[in-house]
Every structure is written in C-alpha cells, then in structure tokens.
Amino acid sequence: MPRENSFSDSDGRSLTPDLEDETGPAPASPTYAASPTSRLPSSPSKHTERTRVTSAASRPSAAGSRPAAASAGVPTMPPIHRFRHTVRKVMAMHRSTNVITGRGVGAEPGVDPRRASADAQFGGIKQDCVIEVADYSAVRSSFGRMTNREFVNFMNDPAASERESWVKVRWINIGGMSWDVIKAVSIKYDLHPLALEDVFHTRSQTRSKSDYYTRHLFLRILCHELSDSDEPAVSTFAQGSTLTDLPRSDSPTPFTDDDAEMEMREMGKGEFGDDEKTLRGTTTRRKGPLLPTTRPGAGSTRRNTTGPRSRLTELATLRDNAADANKNRRIEEAALKALKSGERVNVKVSPMFIFLFRNGTVISMHSTPNLELTQPITRRLRQRDTGLRTSADASLLVQSLIDLLVDKALEVIDAYHVKIKKFEREILLKPKITTVRNLHILSGDLILHKRTLEPIRTVIYGLRRYDVDRAQALIDTTAEGNENIKAVGFMSHKSKIYLADVFDHMEYILSSLEMFAGIGENLINYTFNMASYEMNEVMRRLTLATIIFLPLTLLTGYFGMNFTSMWSVTNHSDVVFWIIALPVMAIVLPIFVVPDIKRMIHYVQKRMLTKKAVKVRFLLSFWLHPG
Template sequence: MSAVRDFESRGRSTTDASLPVPLSPMSHDNPSLDRRGSTLSRRSTGNGSVHGSLRFRHPSRAQTVTAYHEPVGSEPVWQPGAEPGIDTSATDDQVPPEMLALKAHCDINIVDYSGDDVRHIRADNDSIAQVLAERRPDNLPTRWISVNGLSWDVIRVLGNKYNLHRLAIEDMVHTHSRTKVDWYADHACVIMTLQKLVRLHQCHKGHKANCDCSDAELDYWEGSRRRPFWHLSSKRRTDSELSYYLDKDGDGKVDEFVNAHSGTSANTPIKQVRTLHRYESEKIPEHTAFMEKHSTLASENLSVGVEQVAIFLLADNTVISFFEQSAEDVERPIRDRLQSTETILRRSCDASLLLEAIVDAIVDLAVPVKDAYNKARKELQVDALINPNIKTSRSLHIFGEEIDMLQNLFKPIVHLVNALRDHQSEPVGPVQVPHMPKIEVHEASSSKGDKTKRDREGESSYSRKVSDFRKPSYLKRSETANSVAISPLAHTYFGDVLDHCITIIQTLEQMDASATNISTLIFNTVGAKTNGFMMILAVVTVLFAPLTFISGYFGMNFASGSGLKHPFGFFWVVAIPSLVVFMLIVFATMLWSNIGDFFSKRGIRAHRNRRDAERRARG
C-alpha cells in the first residue's frame, strides 16, 4: 500500500526541471530525508538537509500572511498557507504556543503480551520516557500503549519514539477532526468519536469529599433546593445542572467541559465531560444554553459525552491509543480479555485484532445512548397520543435534532470500519522513485522451504496467514517493518463491529422517522380538534341564523302592521317551522355525501351477506 507523503513537492517546494516525474503520484517516504520523508525542514526554516536537486526553502521568504499577529492564548488559530502538521521533534520555540499550553495529567497503561505471558506497566507524564527507553522483551511481541489524557509532553515522547506522522499528530490534537483512517509508511492513524451515556454531577455538601466543587457551587445548589415551591416548575427538566455550567469561569464563552460522572451511576468517578451540544455548537452560547436546558435526557440528569479517540497501528505489532477522558471504559474489558489465555485476542498476538477490540468497545459504549433515546421517544409518543400540544412538538424537534447529531457522529464509523476491512490485502514493498536510494526489502519467511513454496505459487512475501495467528510462537517483531495491514482474522471480526454499527444506525434512523411521524400526528390531531370546534361554531351559527332574521322582522320600529296584533306566541309559530325547514335544507346539503355513502355501505354489506349465505348453502 502506498504511503502518504508529508506533502506534495510540486505544491510546497521548488523542484529542478531535470528531476524526472515519479512513476506513481503517491510515493513512499525516503529514509535518507527527514524522518517523516519531508523534503523541507520541520518548520520551513531551512535548517534541515535536503536530497538531490531539491532546493532549500529560503529562510527569509515573503510571508503569506502579514496582517495578522501571533494569537495570544492556548486556543489554536490556523492561518492560511501554514505548514501542515505538527512536528514532535521540533524545539519549543518552533512548536505552536497552543501545543505548549496543552497540558494534562495522563494515566498511561502499557501492556506487553504473548500467548504465554502478559506484562502490565503503569506510567505517567514523568515516567513514560524512562519506560519506553527500556528494551521490549522479545518473548512479548505485541504492545498496547493506552494514554488517558492529551498532554504535549506525552505526545512528544511517543511521537519521537515511534516516528508518528506530523499530520496524524495534528489530527489528534485537533479534537474535532472527522472520523477517518490515514495510512502512512509504517503505521496507520484511526480518528473516531466516542459517545457514551453519563450522569451529570450535582453538588451536595454532605458529599463534598466525593467531588472538587467550590463553595460557591455548593451554596448555589443548596440555595436552589431551598427555593419556595412557587419558584419550582412542575417539570423536572428545569432541575438540570447544565445551565449553571455554561460559563463557569465567567469569560463570556461556553465552557467546553462539564462535571459529570463517567457512567450512569452516581458512584462512578467525576470527570470533565464534553456534552453533545458543546461538541457541536460550543461557539454559539445562546443555542447551546437553550438546547442543553431542554435536552431530551436533561429531565433524568443524563447527557451524552462526546470525545475524540486517536489510535495508531504500527507495523511492529504495536497499538497506541489516545483518549481524552474515557480510557478506563475501553481498557477494562480488553485487559480482562488479555488476562485469559483462552481468548482469541490473547492467543493471536495480533495488533490489528487489538485495534478491532478497541473500536468494538467504543461502538458498544454507544448502545446505552441508543437505549436512553429510545425510551425518551416512547415517552414523547405517549404524550403526543394523550395530550398533544405545542410543547410536545418542541420536545420532538429537540429530540430529532439530537438524533441527527448522533447520526452525524456515528455514521462515519461505518465508513471507517469498511476502510479498515478493505485494507486487509497483503502490504507491498515501497515504490522505487528516481534519484532516491533503494530501500532493501527483507524476506519475512521463517524457512527456505516456505519461501520456495510462495515463489512457486506467486504469493506475496508479506502475506500473513491465519495459521500464523494460531501459532503465536512464530510471530517475530520486525525492527525494520515499513508497512501495515489488517490481518484476515481482524478482517473477520471487524465484520461483527460493522454489524453493531449498522444496527445502531438503523435504530437511530427509525427513531428519527418516528419523531417525524409523531410530529405529524400532533399537527393532525390539533387540526382535527380545530375542525371540530369550527363545525360546532358553524352549527350554532346555522341554528341562530333564521331566528335572527325573524327576530329582526318582529323587532323593527314601526307602529302599524297586521303582525303586531297577534299574541306573543305567534312569533314562535312562525319561527319554529321556519327553523326546522331551514335546518333540514342546510344539513341535507351538508350531509348529502354522507347519506350517499351510508346507503352505498348498506348495499355492499347486503351483497356480502347474500354472497356468504350462498357460499354456505353450496358448502
């Protein structure tokens, strides 16, 4: 598989006219150049060596953007024409300031395992470099490094150790990247979103030891509980904690995170969680405030936590995963599987199967989210059937909006899994590029007989057989691996992940369609009630129309007339027959079609009864 270059030379550097055109538009990184195959320096300053006829980019070249100043603060501001990617080997003065400000405590778990043994090491920001400096045991061919938290010092150490591509580093630190997989020379980078159901944290003075809430927050919540009953709404929806945390630091912007339990139980640890609406529309405070206050799950003090996950699959049978907060939710079941020698994950010693296990765990975390919204949909459906009103219609609109956001986050995972499954073909050697040193390709076979058999059958020397995963003792880590692929075993189990994704998406689509149907039902019901009221008003109008006319005649202001000599009962003698005749004419006109339908139905019913009687008589 062709690797993705650092950047295209024709678009970012000046080339000699005598340089031949490469045979392929996508070429492999050259080991003689920069460690990521770049023909330019790390930050286009010209302090790195180039190869062949490729020229330096002059350090004093004209700047593309000169009217903008360097942003102050940790918030990333990307300028047009800036150098793509982030180089972890650059010095601090060459690194963007927002990267240096990216600091967090990281819980790092390193698991080395084989079919016979497993080793688990815990590390943090200070000890990760020392742990990685130790030699990896040869009898433990598979390594998993799981990082909980994003911190530049940890990213720099891992990026330099495993030569992670600068574009992948940029996608990882930008927490709103799209779900995708990128293939590089010796590793693959998977970017995806994790959605899970969390319970919002509510401060209690009696449980202050369980949280880090300030005294102001505790006083706020205690005061809200002591409010008079007339200040409380009949709906539990107003008790949501989200509205208070919209601008906790008072900077006029919606806070990116909110205090929430890592699970649906109040006993789970409290962490900083990014909610669904803050992930999608944090730049619009008014919209975020309204949507979170009236969220579908706010009445239960639940919310959907969203975070980005970056997973690196390396050619040396190593997997590196970066989580923002939820690493423990994914690590726990996988570590339990690795502790047992009977699991396929442990026996296979396959890094691509470990990648499948991580993706599968992330997908499974979305199942409670689906169930919670399905329950809310049924409650809204009952409200629409019993008492349809505009408030229920508004709740349905918010419900549909959140379902659409969940689909936008989850549907790309299907394309991600398909891309991983399509990459199961045997990896190929690097393409030879003119004026580039040749990369030696080492045979991956363990015996001369196997090599002869593959050559005779025309099989690639880098093919991986299912039998290799059933015999972990034959798996050897390659120190010079330069390609990565998905094994046939992982390809099979990725199909199960794909089934789970499709099931969740179908349920979300069904809920979205159901919300639309319920909204239509509400408007139809309200319209039918309005038509009924109008019909009653029309009947009353028709009833009093002749009486109004006759009363107007007898109530006219004149002194003579034969009608005035009759007694008062004469009015009713004239009014009642006129009213009856008028009503018969009006209702006969209105109900003429109904009368015709009634007789037609009677005729059809009589014909059916006669046909059934004849059938019984013959049988």
C-alpha cells in the first residue's frame, strides 16, 4: 500500500523511497564531491591544482562494474531493484528542479548553490575569469592571480584558504561571471541566497542598492564607464536581460520526458554498465510518462489534466511564448540601437557586486573578464604609505571601490559636457535638424543615466546615516541574551568620513545631468523657435511684396481689358494709370504697415531715452569723481 503523500505506479505500489529503503546516497550537487585533496600552500599566489581521487567502488567502469563492486564489499542488486533505484533518483531530480510545484511567479526566492537545481539553472554560465586575492595589513601585503580551476581548488582547501595571522584584510576580486567560481566562493563564505539571486538576475537598469544580512553586507553598484566608439554602448552582461534570461521569480528549467529518459540512460550506463538493457527493455519500449497520469483506484482511465506531463506541456508553452517575446524585444532593441548610432557618448553600464564581512574579508565581482577596472585600487594597496594600506580597514576598501565607480561616472559627465558644448556651438552657428536629432538622443541618454546614477547617492547616504540602525535591525531582541547587545555597523567611522566626499561627487554628477538635460531641451526649443522665426520673416517679406504690388496688379488688370470703346485708353495716355495708382498705393500701404510704423517709432524713442540716460549717468559720475 502506498504511503500518504507519495507517488504510485499503475499497480498502486509506492514509487517514493522510504528512508530505510534508500540504498544510495541522495542526489547532491555534482560539482563538489567529497574527495581528499592535496594541501595547498597558504600563499594565494603560489598553489597547485587539486586532484580528485575517486574510488573504484563508487564509479565502476562499464565493463567491470560487478567485480569492482564485489571487491569493495558492496552487494549487487537485482535488475528490478536497480530500476527502482534509478527511478527514485530521477524523481528526486524532478523534485529538486521544482517540476511538481511549478515555476514562475511565486517560486522560492534566492539561489542556494548547494542544491542540484542551482547547477541545473546556472551551470551553463561559464567564462574564463581573472581572480585576484590580495591579503594586506599595514606592514605586509600579498597578491596572487588565479584561474577558475585554481580558485575553486583554493576555496575547497581549508588549509590553503586560511588567512595568516598578519593578514588584516583579504580582498577577493573576481573579474568575470562563471558559475563554478561564484559557487565556490559562496559556499566558502556562506553568501546569502538572496544576494546570489541579485547577482544572477540583475538587469542593466536595476537600481543600485545595499542589503544587510547577518554575516555580510551586500552592495550592488552600477558602474558607468566610457567605451570605445566601436564597442557597444552597454556590455553584454548588462543588456536588458539577465544572465539566465529568466524572470526574477523564475525557477530552474524543468526536466522534459526526453530529458528524464536520457538521464535514466546515462545513470544506468554509468552505474550498471552492460545492464543498460534492463532500463531500455529487450523487446518493447515504454513510451509513456515516467510518472503516472491516472489516479489508481478511481475506476477511470481518463488522463489527469493536472498531471506532470500536462504541466510540462504547459510550462513548455509558456517558455516558448517567453522566448518569442524575448526575441522580439531583442530585435526592437537592435533596431533602435542602429537608429541611435552617430554622435553620442558610448557608455558601458555594468553592475559591480561587493560583499563586506565583519572579519575583514571583501569580495567584489564584476562582469568584465579582466581587472583593469580595479587596477587603481590595487596600485594603492601595493604602496605602503597610502591611507588605504596603512588603515587596514575593510570598510575603507569598500569606500574606495565606490569612489572608483563614482570617478568613472565623473569621466562620463565630462564627456557629456564636451558633447553638449559642441552641439550648442553648432546650434548657435547654424541650427540644423541633424543637430536636433543628436540632442534628442543625448537627452534620452541623460535621462537614463540619471535614473541609474541617482540610486547610488541613496546608497552612499544610507551607508553614512543608517549603517548602525540597519545593523541593529539584524539583532533578534526577542532571543534570550540579546537584549543588551550593542549593534556595530559594517562601516567604520573613517570610511563614513570619506564617503561624505563621494556623496559630494554624486551631487555634482546629478546636478550636471540635470543641467545638461536642461541645456539640451533649451537648444531644441531654440532651434525650432529660430525655424519659426525665419519662416515668419519669409512670410512677412512676401506679405509686404503682396501689399505693394496688389494695387498695381488691380489697376493693370483694369487697363489691360480688351474693350472696343475704352475712354481711359483711347482718349488718354499711360499717365492716367499712374495718376490713379500712386494715390491708391499712398492710402493702402500705410493701412497695412501701421503696426510696423508704430513699432519703429517705439524703438527709436527707447533708443533715444537710453542714450540720454547713459549720458546723464556719465556726466554725474565725472562730476562726483573728476579724477
């Protein structure tokens, strides 16, 4: 009889393993196996690669799985038991990837690197990173660079990653985003799952923020830096999508039926060798779903529309729709980017993630697979007489990283200042519609940068003003013994003093953005006002010409009529035409030009009054101060 809250096959037998029936270990993350490692030297700059030692009993070869298992003292299982064991593993993988409960809105927040579901979702994020580990104090310093594999081995070896007694601050600077590197450092330092979710699900225009956790402080700061003209304006990582191209509340990709069957084959081949035919079948092949789609004992063979297969189909449909929407969005972004190409400031926007621990450890991550961005900080640490080195304060290192990002933003502001001056000169010299187009694009970029830079000011202000208050909120005062605990913030007093200077720079950046946006809008309005003024002048000239020649045209039409008997032409000469035309023009022209005559008289009066006032002021000054 099947247990309650368990899955059953068509015969009513339970497919959910009992604790006492479990013959193999629970499926875990495949990246980090419990294997002995070689001891690495304590210095991060010199170390050896860790070797994995796997016993023959745990991973037998395809040709000799049974003898190896027998020699290791592991009893062999009958085919039916092996089949059930494999099915249980697949079911566990299904549960770990959240197939039964569904995915999307309402999924469990956070990224736990110890779960196999995290490997299934983020395992494809691979990049050759550059990792630098810097240990320093006021008297000594040590720097070392590592590759992905070297850093993973370094993190997994407690003896190698243990800090020496003289080390006050350890800075782990990671350039590039790769799952194996982030997983190793997150497990080593127990990074909060919500912080890791922000790392992998951050978009280009996500607001900068600071999150306080019990073990560490997490900062996400958007870096704005100038890029070459032939490079994209936004880095690949920081485009409108996340690393996984999934919504923020999305769960790992579920297994389909084909994936589950393929997984069974791979596990059967890896564990049971030649007995793979027990999984496939010798004559017939089961093509139905792995989990039952009928409810046993109900007396009906109708398919359960809420079963795993229908749910997988629904999820596949939703994924296809999301993929189509994402494709259309990327097409629109590419078309808009092509239209905006030209006279613009190329700015690369990418997030930097900073973790600050109370023990003096700082972890920084950014998407660019090099460390050129943080080289100024590294050079300061290599010099013994710098304030950053002599203080040996981890929070001051965080302040220096924030100050570096703000300085990069200052370079962007200077580039926009040069560009806006160029456009202003072109507009004042000769307004053109091309310049107006460039100003429109520049104004849009300024609005976007203001939206992404303004939260940085809020983050800096919060670190200076509410650091202790937010640290106090982390203490559970209801627990016994925590009533009189004094909260200690993550930022030191000295770092807060230097953050005040960074805050002033952010104020200058934001005020400059507002000024540039205002200047651009004024230049656009000035261009159209000048175009309207020139059009009005043209129409005024045409109107004046029409007023002058309208009476003459009227009289010419009259005298040009071909009548047989016309006394004005037969009995007189052309003098009669001018005797009539000149008085008419003398009457008509003043009537239409009266407003212009009044404005001219007013202008002359004001000009004479101004000259008279200046002359009186000059004579008075000369009389009071003759020398």
